Every structure is written in C-alpha cells, then in structure tokens.
Amino acid sequence: MLSQFIAGGQGLEMITGIPFQWAMLVAIGVIVLYTFLGGYLAVAYTDFVQAIVMVIGMLWILIGTLIAVGGLTAGNEAVAEINPNLLTMWGPEGFESVKWGLVIGALLIFSIGYMGYPHVNVSHMAMKKPSVARTAALYSTGFNLLFVPAPYLVGVMALVLLPNLANPEMAVFGVAELVLPNFAVGIVMAAIMAAIMSTADALLLQTGTIASHDLFKRFINPSMTEKQSVWVSRITVLAFAILGYIIATTRAPGIADVVLFATTILGTAFVPAYVAAVWWKKANTAGAIASMIVGTIVPIVWELGGLTELTSVDPMASVVISALTLIVVSLATQKANPVPAHIREVLVETDKVGPIPARLAMGQNNVLAAQLPVAEEQLSAPATGSAASESTAADDPHARKSDE
Amino acid sequence: MSSPKSPRRHAGQGASAPGAPRAEAPDWQSAACTALRLNPTITQFEAEDIARRKIGGGAAAATLVHHPFWSVDVSARRTRGPRFRISELWRERSTPQHEAESDGSTVSVMVDAKSGTSLISSIPINGVDVPSPCQAHMSGPGTNTADKARQLVATALRKRFRLGMNFDLFPAEPRAVLKPNWVVEARHGRLAATLLVDGFDGSYWVMNAEKL
Numbered sequence: 001m002l003s004q005f006i007a008g009g010q011g012l013e014m015i016t017g018i019p020f021q022w023a024m025l026v027a028i029g030v031i032v033l034y035t036f037l038g039g040y041l042a043v044a045y046t047d048f049v050q051a052i053v054m055v056i057g058m059l060w061i062l063i064g065t066l067i068a069v070g071g072l073t074a075g076n077e078a079v080a081e082i083n084p085n086l087l088t089m090w091g092p093e094g095f096e097s098v099k100w101g102l103v104i105g106a107l108l109i110f111s112i113g114y115m116g117y118p119h120v121n122v123s124h125m126a127m128k129k130p131s132v133a134r135t136a137a138l139y140s141t142g143f144n145l146l147f148v149p150a151p152y153l154v155g156v157m158a159l160v161l162l163p164n165l166a167n168p169e170m171a172v173f174g175v176a177e178l179v180l181p182n183f184a185v186g187i188v189m190a191a192i193m194a195a196i197m198s199t200a201d202a203l204l205l206q207t208g209t210i211a212s213h214d215l216f217k218r219f220i221n222p223s224m225t226e227k228q229s230v231w232v233s234r235i236t237v238l239a240f241a242i243l244g245y246i247i248a249t250t251r252a253p254g255i256a257d258v259v260l261f262a263t264t265i266l267g268t269a270f271v272p273a274y275v276a277a278v279w280w281k282k283a284n285t286a287g288a289i290a291s292m293i294v295g296t297i298v299p300i301v302w303e304l305g306g307l308t309e310l311t312s313v314d315p316m317a318s319v320v321i322s323a324l325t326l327i328v329v330s331l332a333t334q335k336a337n338p339v340p341a342h343i344r345e346v347l348v349e350t351d352k353v354g355p356i357p358a359r360l361a362m363g364q365n366n367v368l369a370a371q372l373p374v375a376e377e378q379l380s381a382p383a384t385g386s387a388a389s390e391s392t393a394a395d396d397p398h399a400r401k402s403d404e
Numbered sequence: 405m406s407s408p409k410s411p412r413r414h415a416g417q418g419a420s421a422p423g424a425p426r427a428e429a430p431d432w433q434s435a436a437c438t439a440l441r442l443n444p445t446i447t448q449f450e451a452e453d454i455a456r457r458k459i460g461g462g463a464a465a466a467t468l469v470h471h472p473f474w475s476v477d478v479s480a481r482r483t484r485g486p487r488f489r490i491s492e493l494w495r496e497r498s499t500p501q502h503e504a505e506s507d508g509s510t511v512s513v514m515v516d517a518k519s520g521t522s523l524i525s526s527i528p529i530n531g532v533d534v535p536s537p538c539q540a541h542m543s544g545p546g547t548n549t550a551d552k553a554r555q556l557v558a559t560a561l562r563k564r565f566r567l568g569m570n571f572d573l574f575p576a577e578p579r580a581v582l583k584p585n586w587v588v589e590a591r592h593g594r595l596a597a598t599l600l601v602d603g604f605d606g607s608y609w610v611m612n613a614e615k616l
Contacts, residue, residue, distance in 0.1 A: 356610045360458055360597060365607035368600050370519040371471040371585055372611060 004200035005244045006258070007169075008193060014173050015189050021249050027193070028200075032241045035201045035208075043201050044126070050194035051143060057191020058150040061172065064179035065157045078160040086159065105314020109260060113267030113316065115274060119202035122209075134361070207240050208233035261303065264316045269295035272323040276330075281347050286337045287330030295322030439536035441470060442529065444584035444603030451586035451601040454608060458599065462592025466601070470582035472517035472536070475529055476553035477576040479510040480561065510576075513553035514583070522556045527604050529581065536582060550575040587611070 008031070009024025016023065034042050069075035079086050085094045089103075114120065127133050151172055158171035165174055176188050212232040217224050224232075269292045276283035276291075299315035302308060308315060446454075452464035512529065515522040554575045561571055584603030590596070597613040 356613050357595065359460075360599075360610045360613055364609050365602060365605075366609070367521070367523065368585070368602055368607065368609035370516055370521060371583070372600060372609075373469040373471070373585070373587060 004196050004203070006248045008196045008200065009248065010170065011173060011189065011193055011196065014170060014177075015186070024245060024248060027196075028241050028245055031197050031200050031204065032237060035204050035237055043205050044123075046201065047198045050198040053191045053194045054198075055143065055147050055191075057188040057194070058147055058154075060184060060191075061154055061176045061180065061188050062150040064184075065154050065161070065175055068179040069157050069160055075157050075160060079156060082159055082163075086156070099312040101311060101313030101317065102308075105264075105316040108316040108319060109263050109267060109314070112271050112319070113263040116263070116266035116268075116270035118266070118270070119199065119206050121270075121274065122202070122206055134356075204237050204240060205233075208237040211236035261299075264299050264314070265296055267316060268299050268319045268322050271295075271319060272326045276326055278347075280330075281339065281344065282330055282334060283326060284330050284333060284337045284339050286333040287326045287328075290329040291322045291326035294325040295319065298322065437535060438533050439472065439580035439582050440475075440529065440531045441534045441536075441582040442527065442531040442584055442603075444468070444586070445528070446586065446601065446603050446606045448586065450606065451588050451603075452590070454601050454606055455588035455590040455597070455599045456592070458608065459590050459592040459595055459597050462590060462595075464588050464590040466586040466588040468603070469585055469587050469600075471585060473581050473583050474515040474517055474549045474553075474578040475525075475581045476513045476515060476550055476578045477510045478513055478553050478557045479574045479576070480557065481572045481574070482570070511557060513556055513575075514581075515549050515552050515578070517580075520552065522552045524556060524560060527583070529579075531581070534582070536580065549578045553578070 005024060005028055008027030009020050012023035012027050013020045066072060069078060083092050085092050090098045154175050155171050158165060158175050161178055162174050165171060177185055180188060212229045216232045217229060272291045273288040298318040298321055302315040302318060448466045451466040455464045456462060512525045513522055514525040554573045557573055586601040586603060588599045588601055594615050598611040600609045600611050
C-alpha cells in the first residue's frame with residue numbers, strides 16, 4: 001500500500017508539477033474517498049474500468065516507444081550496444097556474477113509471491129461459483145498477455161531513450177512524456193495512475209475489512225451491528241491512509257524495494273497456507289497460523305539481520321521454511337486440532353472440479369453448476385408412473401452401461 | 405435456511421387491487437417433507453447419448469439424481485398498460501403443448517432450494533409425491549421463496565414493458581419439487597468425464613473430466 005501511495009504521489013508530481021507531499025495527499029485523498037464511500041462494489045467497478053484504461057494506456061506507450069527506438073530489433077540492438085548482458089536474465093555483470101540464491105528468490109517472488117496478495121485472494125473469494133473462476137482465468141490470462149510485457153519492454157527501452165534518467169522508477173512516466181504527443185500523455189498517465197489506484201484501493205479496503213470483521217467483531221464486540229462494522233472499517237481505512245502518508249513523506253523508500261519486500265513477506269506468510277487449504281486435506285488451523293507467523297518473521301529477520309548479503313540467498317527462499325512449518329505443525333496437531341467437517345466437505349466438492357477439455361467446456365449450461373449432486377442427498381425414492389423407465393437408474397445404483 | 409413464508413399479495417408498480425386472490429399460508433412443517441418428484445423428459449438413453457456425443461463416442465452410464473427446488477406459480481394482473489399474457493415471459497422456451505395447457509395468466513418460477521437462484525421455467529410440473537429429506541428443501545439461503553419468485557417476475561415484466569405498465573403479482577403457495585438430472589459417467593479412449601445432464605432440456609455441465 002505504501003508503495004502505491006508513493007508511486008501515486010510521484011506520478012502526480014511529475015504530471016502536474018506540484019510538490020510531492022501535496023501530490024501524494026491528493027492521490028491518497030481520491031483513493032480513500034471512493035473506497036470510503038463505495039466499499040467493495042466501488043472498488044470492483046473502478047478496478048474494471050481502470051483495467052481497461054491500463055491496457056489501452058500501456059499499449060499506447062509501448063507502441064510509441066517502439067516507434068521511437070525504430071522497432072523491436074533496432075531497440076534490441078541499441079540495448080546490446082550499451083551492454084550485451086542487459087539482454088540476458090543474469091544482469092549487467094553477466095553469468096559469472098550471478099547470485100543463484102537471489103535469482104531463485106526473484107523467480108519465487110514473481111511466480112508464487114503474487115498468490116499471497118490478500119486483495120487478489122479476496123477477488124477470487126468474491127466469485128459466485130467455480131464456473132466464474134474458469135471464465136475469469138481466460139480473461140485474466142488475456143489481460144496479462146496484453147498488459148504485463150509492455151512496462152517491462154518500455155523499461156528496457158528507457159535505457160536507450162533516457163540514458164541519464166535520475167530515478168529508474170520513473171522510467172515509464174519519463175518515456176511516456178518523451179514519445180507521446182502532449183494530449184496523449186495525460187491519457188496514458190491516467191492509465192498508470194489507474195494501475196496504482198486499483199491496487200491501493202483494494203489493499204485499503206482489505207485492511208478495513210480485516211479490522212472490522214476478523215478483529216473487532218471476532219474479539220472485541222461480537223454483537224456489533226452492520227452499521228458499526230462499516231464504521232470500524234471506514235475509520236481503519238482513514239487511519240491507514242494517514243499512517244501511509246506520514247511514512248511516505250518522512251522516510252519514503254524506493255517503490256521497487258517496498259514492492260519486492262512486501263511481496264516476499266506476503267508470499268512466505270500466505271502462499272503455503274493458501275495452497276494447502278485447497279490441496280491438502282490435513283492442513284489445519286494450527287499449522288496455517290504457525291506457517292503464517294514463521295513466514296512473516298523469518299524474511300524480516302533475514303533481511304534486517306543482513307543475511308541476504310551474507311548468504312546471497314533471497315528471503316523469499318524462506319517460503320520453504322514456512323511450508324515445512326505448516327506440514328509439521330499440522331501433522332503434530334491433527335488430534336488436538338482436527339480439520340472441521342465443513343472444510344472437509346468443501347474439499348470433497350473441490351475434488352469434483354477438474355480440468356475440462358475444450359470441446360467439453362464449450363456450450364455448458366452454467367445454471368446446472370449449482371445443481372451438482374452431493375452423495376448423501378441423492379434421492380432414491382421408487383419410481384412410478386411415466387417416469388418408470390427413466391428412474392431405473394435411480395433405483396439401481398449399478399446403472400446399465402450402453403456401449404457403442 | 406430457506407423458509408418459504410406464507411405467500412402474500414405483492415404489488416408491482418401502481419396501486420394495489422382490492423379483493424385480489426390471496427394464497428393461504430401452507431403448513432411447511434409437513435409440506436417440506438413431501439416433495440413432488442418431477443418426471444424427466446430426457447430419457448436415460450438420451451442422456452447417455454448426449455454424453456457420448458460430447459466426448460466423441462465410447463461408453464456411458466447414466467444415473468438419475470434429483471435437485472431440490474421450490475416451484476412457485478406467479479399470476480399477474482395488469483392495472484395499467486398494454487394487455488399481455490404473463491406466459492409470454494417463457495414463450496421462447498416453452499413447447500406448443502405447454503402453451504396449449506397454459507391459461508396465459510400465470511408463469512412458473514423455480515427457486516433453487518440450495519443456492520436460492522431463481523428462473524422462469526417452462527418445466528412441466530408433473531410427477532409423483534415422494535417423501536423427501538426435510539433438510540433438502542430447508543438448507544438454502546434465507547430469504548422468502550415466494551418473494552424471490554415475485555421479484556424475478558417483476559424484473560422480467562419491467563424489462564419487457566419498462567415503465568409502460570403497472571401490475572400486481574400474486575405468488576401462489578411454493579411447492580417443494582425435485583428436479584431430475586442425469587449424472588452420466590462417460591469414457592472414450594483415454595478420456596473419462598462425468599456430466600450432469602438436465603433432465604428436461606438436455607443441456608449439460610461437466611462435473612469432472614480426466615485423461616486416463
């Protein structure tokens with residue numbers, strides 16, 4: 001959230017020229033206002049519109065950038081002239097200087113770290129039914145294929161277009177200003193701001209919901225009304241926005257550093273628990289909580305204790321420790337802390353959802369997804385009347401097989 | 405908990421109609437434990453054939469299962485606006501036989517007892533009363549079933565006539581029904597799939613599919 005606030009402030013500062021503190025105040029104010037007033041529905045709708053603006057804006061910058069450098073091949077060659085190693089995944093100093101611990105850590109961060117983002121998981125939980133997840137997976141894959149490569153390519157080409165860029169974190173903003181006509185700059189800046197805002201608002205709302213439902217209602221006032229719950233959530237959103245503003249204006253760290261570190265901790269703390277919740281029937285509450293605590297503490301101690309420098313192993317690697325913690329604690333506490341019956345039922349339901357070949361997936365009736373039979377509810381009353389022939393299978397569990 | 409309360413008269417846009425028919429409050433304690441098991445119009449062989457066609461041939465075996473629904477007949481009375489037959493709302497999906505049987509003044513709404521979703525239906529409500537586990541019809545989301553049916557029909561009417569009509573809607577007593585579906589296990593070559601085939605229209609949902 002802090003990184004989104006800082007990025008929003010810096011972006012607005014660059015666009016408008018107003019001082020960073022004021023720019024960030026405006027950015028946070030707008031985000032808080034619509035989160036505060038609209039809640040999750042406002043966040044969902046604004047995220048949808050922002051996603052469209054993001055794709056259009058980033059593709060526009062990418063096209064402008066490629067035209068400016070003379071195409072993909074010319075851009076590639078121009079980067080190679082600066083340093084051929086920049087075109088490899090090993091970094092500017094080449095293969096010999098690779099710190100494998102950091103490379104593996106980066107791979108983990110950008111592959112599974114994303115799964116730990118609470119706002120992303122809440123979006124998944126908001127889906128009405130599994131069929132929505134299938135459709136959403138197609139849409140999100142299409143969106144990511146269009147959107148994600150663009151800022152990476154623009155960032156690489158910034159080495160050519162803006163060789164004297166003071167702050168690398170402003171590369172996309174800087175390139176946009178350079179390659180686009182004035183009228184377009186405002187539009188694509190809105191796209192970048194949209195990306196920042198859509199993440200910040202979701203995180204803010206998530207914080208408010210955790211405070212009101214998971215903490216306040218659970219531990220402080222279980223009989224609180226919906227109205228009180230909403231106000232606890234709103235006050236939390238406001239408090240965290242103010243806190244974020246103070247930290248960002250007094251000791252603003254680099255955006256990339258904050259994003260990487262936050263993703264690392266979210267990944268190590270939550271990914272083992274999320275994955276086990278879906279795939280492992282023995283994962284229990286004690287194991288999940290232990291894993292989250294270990295997954296939070298270890299990377300912080302690792303980073304602040306200087307172990308990253310000392311061992312050249314990224315703190316993200318501690319996801320292995322949090323995963324092992326989950327396994328060991330879950331197995332050790334199976335008797336004292338059994339998996340609740342309703343969770344086991346959900347896991348049985350989840351088993352029914354399998355990969356569907358394309359020719360089968362086409363033309364399904366989504367309404368039927370809500371009518372999946374549960375074993376104990378399959379009714380087998382005797383058939384009478386005109387349904388006799390059709391009901392044979394219901395009476396006889398070993399229904400006839402008909403071969404072609 | 406789905407607890408269908410006694411159906412009451414619901415007004416759409418416009419004034420209420422004095423003397424309008426009212427449905428009596430049913431005895432849900434006993435009614436909920438007996439359900440009308442509907443007869444499927446898709447036969448076992450047809451369900452298996454649908455599954456075989458989807459996976460490209462092979463073997464298939466169908467088992468009849470039932471899903472708990474509430475069936476609510478909703479009648480409408482126009483108080484302002486053009487004449488209409490409420491049964492037009494499902495005309496696209498109805499068969500000529502259904503249309504002939506319908507008097508045009510009511511429309512049938514099916515409310516899923518589990519998920520609470522509702523749909524305007526052309527399903528023929530024919531079948532036999534069978535004992536049904538009470539909880540099968542009592543474990544869904546907790547709003548009034550008759551109200552859900554009324555809201556769905558009101559939405560459909562407003563979508564059709566916009567603000568050009570005032571109407572009163574009268575949901576009848578919800579009736580517990582068991583809608584038939586076929587669970588078809590099919591196998592062809594290295595592909596095994598389990599399909600849920602609708603017992604009335606033959607549409608399907610893939611429950612599971614795997615390569616052997």
